[in-house]
Amino acid sequence: MVIDVLSALAEPTRLSAMRMLAGGGEHCVCALMRHCGASQSRMSRHMAVLKAAGLVVDRRDAQWVRYRLSPALDAETLALLHAAVACAKANERRAA
Template sequence: MQEILNALCDSTRRAALSILWSGGEHCVCELMDRLDTGQSRMSRHMKVLREAGLVTDRRDAQWVRYRRNPDIAPEVIAVIRAVLDAEQALGLEMP
């Protein structure tokens, strides 16, 4: 659980997770555009989320596409939803 909480402590990672939580797959370039961050920084954030087990990735030619991990335990999903919902309710989410 510590790795998950560490992954959620960064606002860019929470914003990326929120996008992925909405469904579908997204490549780093899409996340970079939406979150106004560089490729290297976004890739590092996605690595943290992947290592925490919150997202999965797949290679598609030169792109790496990320999506919500479908195998996350229900209690972890509840924590993530609570964090993302609270952030949105407080108006703290990134664009």
Template structure:
């Protein structure tokens, strides 16, 4: 599980998406696309990788999909995510 999360976070767009979600609020794909300068298909693919790694959960809202950090994230994964995002901010 940790290796899958590390692999998912190693890609800069996915790490940036997690940084955007770090406010513990829901964000639609359209907002993530605008913030990260990604196409819809590219952003959806990145979010699917993060979802498969167990880092995010999604909710369909009409034609949009909204994402947030998985509230049931295991403690070791939460610590890993916290460390990755704090390190990113400090760099």
């Protein structure tokens, strides 16, 4: 599972989506699209990878799909996720 998680987080759009979701709560795919600058089809493909890696769960709400962190994440995977998010934030600050 660690390889799946690392592979999922290695792609910038997916890591950006996870940064948003790691803040807590549930976000519709439209908000993730805006945040990541991705089309609906591209965002859906990325979210499918994150779901397959066990990082997110989804819920259909009328025509929208809402995503949140998987409540089944173990402590090690959560630590890995938070480390990846922290590194991405630090890199972004250095680049600015």
